[in-house]
Amino acid sequence: MRFETFIAQRLYFSQQGETRSSRPAVRVALAGIIIGVMVMFITVCIVVGFKQTVTDKVVGFSAHIQVVNFDNNNTYEMQPITVSDSMLTAIAHLPYVKNASTFITKPGIIKTKDAFHGIVMKGTDDLDYFSQNIKEGSLPSCEKEAIISYRLSQLLQLKVGDTFFSYFVGEKVQVRKLTISGIYETGFVEFDELFVLSQPQLLRRLNGWSEKQVSGIGIQVDDMHHMMEASDAVFYATANRFDEDGNGYYMETVEQLNPQIFSWLDLLDANVVVIILLMLCVSGFNIISGLIILILDSITLIGTLKALGANNKQVRRIFITQAAMLVGKGVVWGNLLGIVLCIVQYYGHVIGLDAATYYVSYVPIAFPIGWLVLLNIGVIAISLLILLAPSSIVTRISPAKVMHFE
Numbered sequence: 001m002r003f004e005t006f007i008a009q010r011l012y013f014s015q016q017g018e019t020r021s022s023r024p025a026v027r028v029a030l031a032g033i034i035i036g037v038m039v040m041f042i043t044v045c046i047v048v049g050f051k052q053t054v055t056d057k058v059v060g061f062s063a064h065i066q067v068v069n070f071d072n073n074n075t076y077e078m079q080p081i082t083v084s085d086s087m088l089t090a091i092a093h094l095p096y097v098k099n100a101s102t103f104i105t106k107p108g109i110i111k112t113k114d115a116f117h118g119i120v121m122k123g124t125d126d127l128d129y130f131s132q133n134i135k136e137g138s139l140p141s142c143e144k145e146a147i148i149s150y151r152l153s154q155l156l157q158l159k160v161g162d163t164f165f166s167y168f169v170g171e172k173v174q175v176r177k178l179t180i181s182g183i184y185e186t187g188f189v190e191f192d193e194l195f196v197l198s199q200p201q202l203l204r205r206l207n208g209w210s211e212k213q214v215s216g217i218g219i220q221v222d223d224m225h226h227m228m229e230a231s232d233a234v235f236y237a238t239a240n241r242f243d244e245d246g247n248g249y250y251m252e253t254v255e256q257l258n259p260q261i262f263s264w265l266d267l268l269d270a271n272v273v274v275i276i277l278l279m280l281c282v283s284g285f286n287i288i289s290g291l292i293i294l295i296l297d298s299i300t301l302i303g304t305l306k307a308l309g310a311n312n313k314q315v316r317r318i319f320i321t322q323a324a325m326l327v328g329k330g331v332v333w334g335n336l337l338g339i340v341l342c343i344v345q346y347y348g349h350v351i352g353l354d355a356a357t358y359y360v361s362y363v364p365i366a367f368p369i370g371w372l373v374l375l376n377i378g379v380i381a382i383s384l385l386i387l388l389a390p391s392s393i394v395t396r397i398s399p400a401k402v403m404h405f406e
Helices: 003-012 024-062 085-092 128-132 150-156 200-207 224-238 259-296 299-307 312-348 369-388 390-396 399-405
Strands: 065-069 097-111 116-124 134-137 145-149 163-169 173-184 195-198 216-221 249-253
Touching (some): 024 128, 024 259, 024 312, 024 369, 065 224, 085 216, 097 200, 097 224, 116 200, 128 134, 150 173, 173 200, 216 224, 224 249, 312 369, 312 390, 369 390
Parallel strands (some): 116 195, 145 173
Antiparallel strands (some): 065 249, 097 116, 097 216, 134 173, 145 195
């Protein structure tokens, strides 16, 4: 063990194991480091959790990638494409693709005795997302059943087992009487108020389509980070191809379908950068002030060490090591407090949000290990760099003046 490290440990810890650096100013500096690290930790967990939760909700309604008719006009009244089983299987086996399924959408109006509401009826074989969010009842099992959102059930005063009339406008008005088999709730108010789920065969009959005609193909990717690779693979598999009716295929990603939502999510990254920079400034100020206090508190020791032959580099290393111990303690406690608070929010949903504004009813939490490790490494590295400047004070301390003063 270097003598600088030995002296730094003796300065920081007494023989009884209690911290000698217990002056109020040093405690304030330590508290500032702890709070800064804790805020940065929580910020990363919240922002990553928020982006993941909102993305999962949007993907649950529309899939990561859609393949539709090239002649569509960006409405839910889509022109059909013909999809064969071989094509669906080929897409499902593309790199990074988890599964692929067909869907049909059709705009309509729900009418009850006292109210009416515009909706989009969607029929799909992939109902995993909605099965995870069923609040009451079950998924539709026949053409005469449908599931609606909890939001719609409140607006229209409907419950499981009730019936409603759906009106679909085309060349002629078509009416269907459906029974509510279940009620789902995702907390995504914008989509909850819009989508009603039914059997694909019902919508196929309403449109007069054949068994192979659908509105599009919904493709789920195994990980959002593989979106670019998966979309490239789907594009090359469908570009310049036509179905048996001569319709061209057009691919869209979930970001292209919902640009306003993902642009808003991208803005959160800027907020994270600002918060981390502010917290680094606060923590840096506390680290500098703490080191200066440690140096001023040990002027006599500095003079004695220099008189005994220690050079400026060695003395600086003593106080940098001592301050690094303070930083290390602050980082450890900041992480522990951040983990505890995040776990409480993760399981307890203590802090709520307005779902109509934020798309979620509570502050979501995620634990991105990679980002948190990088955050801690960055904090420690920047803190050690910050220590270099104030530690230069020891070079200005003269042993002769210290001894004379004593």
